[in-house]
Amino acid sequence: MKTFALALFALVAATVSATPHYPQFLNRETQNLDGTWRFHWFGTNVAVAAVTPATACRDIAAVPGLFDTALSRFGQRGTALYQRTVCAKAGLQRLIIGGLGLYGKVWWDDQLLGEVKLPYSEIHFDFENATDGEHRLTILVDNQFKNAPLFKPDYDFYGYGGIYRSVHLQTLPAQRLETVSIQTLDLKGRIRVNVTTANVSDNAYPVIVGFDDAKERQTIAVDIVNNAGSFELTVPNAAAWSPATPNLHTLLIGHASDLRIERFGLRTITTQGRKILLNNKEIKLFGVNRHEAHPQLGPVSNTHLMLEDIQLVKYLNGNFIRAVHYQHDPEFYELCDEAGLLVWAESLGWGLNHTALLDNQALILEETRMLGTLTANHPSVIINGFLNECASDHAAVLPLYQKLSQTLRATAPNALVSFASNRLQKDKCFSVCDVVSLNYYPGWIWPIASDRPSSEQIPDYIADLAKWFDDPANKDVYDKPLITSETGCCGVYGVRDRALAQWSEEYQADYLKVSIQSSMSNPRFSGVTIWQMFDTRSYVNMGQVRGKFRGYNNAGLLDEYRRPKLAYDEVRTLFGTLNR
Secondary structure: OHHHHHHHHHHHHHHOOOOOOOOEEOOOOEEEOOEEEEEEEEEOOOOHHHOOOOOOOOEEEEEOEEOOOOHHHOOOOOEEEEEEEEEEOOEEEEEEEOOEEOEEEEEEOOEEEEEEOOOOOOEEEEEEEOOOEEEEEEEEEEOOHHHOOOOOOOOOOOOOOEEOOOEEEEEOOOOEEEEEEEEEOOOOOEEEEEEEEEOOOOEEEEEEEEEOOOOOOEEEEEEEEOOEEEEEEEOOOOOEEOOOOEOOEEEEEEEOOEEEEEEEOEOOEEEEOOEEEEOOEEOOEEEEEEOOOOOOOOOOOOHHHHHHHHHHHHHOOOOEEEEOOOOOOHHHHHHHHHHOOEEEEEOOOEOOOHHHHHHOHHHHHHHHHHHHHHHOOOOOEEEEEOOEOOOOOOHHHHHHHHHHHHHHHHHOOOOEEEOEEOOHHHOOOHHHOOOEEEEOEOOOOEOOOOOOOHHHHHHHHHHHHHHHHOOOOOOOOOOOOEEEEEOOOOEOOOOOOOOOOOEOHHHHHHHHHHHHHHHHOOOOEEEEEEOOOEOEEOOOOOOOOOOOHHHEEOOOOEOOOOOEOHHHHHHHHHHHHHOO
């Protein structure tokens, strides 16, 4: 264990440097509202519609923080109110909530700014503040499933109540850049800058640009039509981004009254038949699925925890993280940019049937658009995904999947598009993917042959799976890269059995060894992503005792406190051999 810890410490110093968060707004006054807020717990005895910002809040709570991990409310579902005083200037303001769960309402004084129906997603509200001075900010947060259309009680990750990430208040200029995405056109430094604006009439809009140290600036007239425009530039002293050399550039951009600094990396990600090409060279993906989770903090993360998780993946000899199953903290993507780790980012949606998909199309499209906008300039994010293990075997949802893929390609042109399917050969939506991604657990979840050990069932199953995806008759998948987006089984930390009994660490290590070797020795596969990085809290007491022992998904290579199981070392050896 000592050697393991020392190796991680060395990697911290070697791979990641401290940097500010991006984008940096140079003209917009921004207040960080994190800290201690006043708090009131209603429980389930009040309807959300009946709550008003006039409620007296006499308790206190942390922001970011959770209300359902406190011992007095542990595991309870209901409604809470967060409130604090904010000093603000008169004028146009933007309130930015980094993410909350599972539902919210927001008031400025007595003015209702709006609702939050997208758990984990960064939401903002623009409003006109009437007067200088102190104002009351109130945020209702509710973790009851009935108020969260996209979060169901049987999701295999826990739906916590609270404000997961930071809250900021920002002054806004009337004319401004809203979004900036920087698309790599070639590795020599040619880029396309796509912008959206607010309150800019259709004309040649003067935009200031400058690279890296920003000492030399130029002004470009950008044709704006319907508050959108694009132009091309060449990055001076261009250096490509890759996992081995994670070089990063900055672009200063904006108008005199609204300048910002965006950070980006020069890299390309494409497919060529069945190959994934990073900077025009084939790459194989060796990675893990990672939730934002901790047994005491839930999805509330911090730099130390995020950085430690990154180092754990690098020490595993991995090069890839699938950030499941929702928008993660933007800082995590930034740290992966710096560390040279490749990332699959994903919007919320887990196991939804076709009725739920069709009934909630507007919400699903909006959160996916927001994910694409958020990840657009992160070179680490090579795949954007959506709707994990949903009803993609229903032809009726194909138009929605098409819209989602189009949305991601428009907002994040530097990334490939995929979704993780457990419908496998029955899937009807693979046509929208750049990369075909499969979730399967032979011998553990399905299929299961009772007369053979799990590890004996895996090779034949994977061979049959690869054969089907290798058939030219299956035109939607035949000439596309294929990756294992999930595979694995549960092993409980400290449970040991040399006979490889289920739930033991030996069983899990044996299962993963056979699964990884079976898939990555088959030329049809371009990557494997283990389910999962560490144990995570799941639904509790839903009647499926075998599946959720301890109320956890126990399939982690590490336990919930990041203590490595035997499987971690087994996978580290395999990845070290295969990832060369």
